[in-house]
Amino acid sequence: MGLVSVWFLIFMAAVTLVYYLVPQKGQWIVLLLASLSFYGLCAKGFLVCLLLFAVIVYLFAKRFETDKKPLLVLLEIILLIALVIVLKYAGWFGSGLEGALGWLGSFHAAKYIVPLGISYIMLMGLGYSLDVYRGTIHAEGNFLKVLGFLVFFPALTQGPINRFADLVPQMEQGNRFRYETLVFGVQRMLWGFFKKLVIAGRLGLVMTELTGGWKGSAYSGIYVFLAVIVCSFYLFMDFSGCMDIVIGAAEILGIKLPENFDHPYLAENMPQFWRKWHITLGAWLRDYVLYSFTMSGAAKKMNRSLREKIGRRGASSVISIIGVLFVWLVFGLWHGIAANFLIAAAYYALTIIVGILIEAPVKKFHARFPRLNGSIGFQIFRVVRTFVLSIQGAYLMLIPNVKSGFAYLLSFFTHPTAQLVIKTEGELAGGIRILGLDPYDFVVLILSFVFWVVVSLLHRKKDVRLRLSGMHIVPRWVILFAVVIATVLFGLYGGGDLASFIYQGF
Amino acid sequence: MKKLGKAVLFCLILTLLLALFNKILMPDTQFRADTKELGSEVDYIFLGTSNVFYCVNPVIIWNEKGYTGYDLSLEQAPLIVSFYQLKEELKKVRTKTVFLDCAAFEYNYGIPSMNQLALDKMPFSRDKLKLIHELGEDDADHHVAAEQTYNKISYLIPLYSFHERWKEIFEGTLKSRYHGKYEHTFAGYVANKDHYVFKKDYRWLPTMEEFGGVYETTITPVNREWFEKIRNLCEAKGVELVLIKTPSKGWLVEMSNSLKAFAKEEGVEYLEMNDENVITALSLDEQNDFCDTSSHFNIYGTEKISRYLAAYMEKKASYTDQRIQGTGINAYWNQLYETYLDYKNSDTE
Numbered sequence: 001m002g003l004v005s006v007w008f009l010i011f012m013a014a015v016t017l018v019y020y021l022v023p024q025k026g027q028w029i030v031l032l033l034a035s036l037s038f039y040g041l042c043a044k045g046f047l048v049c050l051l052l053f054a055v056i057v058y059l060f061a062k063r064f065e066t067d068k069k070p071l072l073v074l075l076e077i078i079l080l081i082a083l084v085i086v087l088k089y090a091g092w093f094g095s096g097l098e099g100a101l102g103w104l105g106s107f108h109a110a111k112y113i114v115p116l117g118i119s120y121i122m123l124m125g126l127g128y129s130l131d132v133y134r135g136t137i138h139a140e141g142n143f144l145k146v147l148g149f150l151v152f153f154p155a156l157t158q159g160p161i162n163r164f165a166d167l168v169p170q171m172e173q174g175n176r177f178r179y180e181t182l183v184f185g186v187q188r189m190l191w192g193f194f195k196k197l198v199i200a201g202r203l204g205l206v207m208t209e210l211t212g213g214w215k216g217s218a219y220s221g222i223y224v225f226l227a228v229i230v231c232s233f234y235l236f237m238d239f240s241g242c243m244d245i246v247i248g249a250a251e252i253l254g255i256k257l258p259e260n261f262d263h264p265y266l267a268e269n270m271p272q273f274w275r276k277w278h279i280t281l282g283a284w285l286r287d288y289v290l291y292s293f294t295m296s297g298a299a300k301k302m303n304r305s306l307r308e309k310i311g312r313r314g315a316s317s318v319i320s321i322i323g324v325l326f327v328w329l330v331f332g333l334w335h336g337i338a339a340n341f342l343i344a345a346a347y348y349a350l351t352i353i354v355g356i357l358i359e360a361p362v363k364k365f366h367a368r369f370p371r372l373n374g375s376i377g378f379q380i381f382r383v384v385r386t387f388v389l390s391i392q393g394a395y396l397m398l399i400p401n402v403k404s405g406f407a408y409l410l411s412f413f414t415h416p417t418a419q420l421v422i423k424t425e426g427e428l429a430g431g432i433r434i435l436g437l438d439p440y441d442f443v444v445l446i447l448s449f450v451f452w453v454v455v456s457l458l459h460r461k462k463d464v465r466l467r468l469s470g471m472h473i474v475p476r477w478v479i480l481f482a483v484v485i486a487t488v489l490f491g492l493y494g495g496g497d498l499a500s501f502i503y504q505g506f
Numbered sequence: 507m508k509k510l511g512k513a514v515l516f517c518l519i520l521t522l523l524l525a526l527f528n529k530i531l532m533p534d535t536q537f538r539a540d541t542k543e544l545g546s547e548v549d550y551i552f553l554g555t556s557n558v559f560y561c562v563n564p565v566i567i568w569n570e571k572g573y574t575g576y577d578l579s580l581e582q583a584p585l586i587v588s589f590y591q592l593k594e595e596l597k598k599v600r601t602k603t604v605f606l607d608c609a610a611f612e613y614n615y616g617i618p619s620m621n622q623l624a625l626d627k628m629p630f631s632r633d634k635l636k637l638i639h640e641l642g643e644d645d646a647d648h649h650v651a652a653e654q655t656y657n658k659i660s661y662l663i664p665l666y667s668f669h670e671r672w673k674e675i676f677e678g679t680l681k682s683r684y685h686g687k688y689e690h691t692f693a694g695y696v697a698n699k700d701h702y703v704f705k706k707d708y709r710w711l712p713t714m715e716e717f718g719g720v721y722e723t724t725i726t727p728v729n730r731e732w733f734e735k736i737r738n739l740c741e742a743k744g745v746e747l748v749l750i751k752t753p754s755k756g757w758l759v760e761m762s763n764s765l766k767a768f769a770k771e772e773g774v775e776y777l778e779m780n781d782e783n784v785i786t787a788l789s790l791d792e793q794n795d796f797c798d799t800s801s802h803f804n805i806y807g808t809e810k811i812s813r814y815l816a817a818y819m820e821k822k823a824s825y826t827d828q829r830i831q832g833t834g835i836n837a838y839w840n841q842l843y844e845t846y847l848d849y850k851n852s853d854t855e
Contacts, residue, residue, distance in 0.1 A: 006659045007659075179510070440672075
C-alpha cells in the first residue's frame, strides 16, 4: 500500500472515522495502531526490526536523563547506523544474511532491500535522544508513545522529519473533529496527488526521453540543460507532491506537521535554498550535526588555535567550512552508499563553501554599490543564479550511474547542436512525440505546470485554501471538481512504478 | 449540520461526475450478446475463449435449425471467469445446454484486460466481488507488463484503467474500443473475412512430438476446482453441460486424450471436433476458412462449424425449432440473420 493508491485513501478514511469516534485521550493509541497496521501492510517483515529500533531509542533516551556521557551518544549512533546499514544494504550481503537473520521471522533480503522509512525513523529517533541528552526535553516514560512518534504513519515513508517535542504533544492532546480541518487536509492531499500524478508523472517521461534513461541519449546541446531543469522539477514535484499528501493526511487528523518545501526556486542563495528545500532534513543536519560540531570542545579548541594564526574571521570560516563538510558528508551517506549521492553532497557543499569564502569580498562589493543590492534586476539575477546552481545538484541526485550521468552533461559542450524537438519517427509507432510525450500529454503538462505556477504564486501571499473558502460556493466547487477530475483523468497511474516516490527509497 | 449536508452534496456530485466519466470512457463491450433482446429463455450458451467466438455463429444455427443462444466467451477466458459469467447469466436466463470450450483449460487466471471485460458486464453484486477477490493480483498469469494497469481496483472501478482514454475523445475513437475486427458481431460471434492460407497441410490432432515444444496436457488443480463448480451449478439449475473443443491446428492428441478422460471421469459429454470423422464432415478448407494461424476462423469456416453444431444440437431431444413455434423472438433473429448476410455479401472486411 503506497501513499498514491486507492487502498491508502480507504485506509485513511477508516482511520479518520475511528480516530474521531474515540475520546481525545485515547486518540494517540488509534494513531499508534493505525501506524503499526500501515507498516505491517507495507513491510511486515520489518515490524520486529522497527520495534528493536524503537527499544534502542527509548532506552538510550531514558538513560540520557541521568547519564550524559558522550560515549553513550556515540554508542547509540553506532547501534542505529549499524542497524540501518544491515537492513538497508541487506542485498549487498547476499543471501547469507537471510539465514543469519532468519530468527527475525519472515525476513527476506531480496524482497525487502530497503526497509520502509528506516532512514527517516533513524533521524527522528536520534533527534529525540539528542534532545533528551541536551536537556531540551525530558525522556518519555511510555514506550508506546515513543513508538507512536517514530512510526506516525503519514510521515513514515518519506518524512517530514518530525521532532518529538512538536509531534507527541499533539498526539497526546488529541483533537475534536473540525470540518475545516478535514476539508483543508483533503484539499492539501488533492494538491499533492495532482502534482505527483499529473505533473511529476509526465516530467518523469520527459526526463527519460531526454536522458535516454542515461543509457545513451539522442538529445544533446541545449536539451541537456533542459534535461537538468526537468530532472530538478521532476524531483520537486514528486517529493513535494508526496509532502502535500503526507501533511494533508496529518491535517485531517488535526495534526500539524512541519513544512518541507517553501518555494525553493525563489531562493536567492544556496543556504537560503536549503532552508526552503527538504527543510526538515536541513534543519536536522543543522541542529544535530552542524551545531554538535561547532559547539563541541574540539571545535572551540581549534577555533582558539586558528585565531592566533589566521585571525578571528578566518578561524570562524575554517570552522564553518569543516562543519559544512560534516553536514554534507552525512547528507550524502544518509541518502545511500552511492557515488552520485556523495558527488551531489560534495557539489552542494562546494556551493556553500564558495559562498563562505567570497562572503567578505561580496560585502565589500555591495558596500561600494549599495543601490544594486535592493534592485529587482539584481534580485532576479540572484534567483536565477541559485536556480542554476540548485538544479545541477538535483540532477546529480537522480543519475543512476556517475559515468553516464557526466557523459550526458558533457554532451552539452561536445554536441552543442540542438535537435529533435519533435520526434517524427514516433509516427510509425502511433503518433508524433514531443519530448517523449504525445501532443495531448504535452499540452496537459504545459497547462498543469502553468496552473502550478499560478497556484504557488497565489499561495505565497495567502494560503490558497483560505482563498478558496472565501469564495462563493459555485466557483469554489467548480475549481475543486475540476482539480479532482483532472487528477483522475490526466493522472498517470494504474500500474508500474509511476505511482511510487523517489524519496521512498531512502 | 449545514456543513455536513454540503459535504455530502459535494461527494454526491463528485461521485456522479466520476460515474459519468466512468461510463463515457469505459470501452464499448456491446459485441457481447445482447441478452435483453434474446429473451429470458434460450437453447444454449457458449462459454470459453476466442476459439469459440471466432468459430460459432448463433445466427447460422438459428437459420439452420431455429435454435437460439449466444456466446459469452472472451479471449483466453479462464474457467473461474466462465463460472461467474454463467452464474450471473443464469440469474436472468434459462438455458438447456452450456457448451464449455476446452481451450479454457489451457489458462488458470487468463488475461486481466479480458477479465475486466467480463467484470464490466457484471452488475455490482456479491459474486462480482467474489470474482475480483478470486482473481487476485499476484497470480502467475498476471505478470505481463502491459497488463499491470489492471488490478482489483480497476476490476471494481473501470475508470482506474480506462481514464487515459480521454485522449480518444479528441481522436474520435472513444465510442468503441473494438472497432475493426470486433465491429461485426452477432450474438457474441465476432465475424471477420480475413484469410490465412496454410502453406503446408498440417495434420489435425498431432502428437506433441510432431507439433514440437512442451505443453501442459494435464488438468491443473485450479481448473479442476472451477470446472467442478461449473458442473455443480449446471446440475443445480438443470442445465446440460457439454465440453467442446472446436477445430484447432494447435490442439494436440495428448490434450484431447486428457480432456476425454477427464470428461468421462466427471460424467460429462465431450465433443471433440478435431477427431478425424468430424473434420471430414466439416470439410474445412485450409486455403479459405481460417483467419489466422491459430484456432480462429473467418465467416466461411465458421458457417461450416456452426452448421455441424446445429446438426449436433438437433440430436438433443430437448431442442425445439423456435421458427415453427413463431414466438416473438423470430423477428429479432431474422433481422440478425439479414444483417449477417448484408455483412457477408458486402465489401466490408
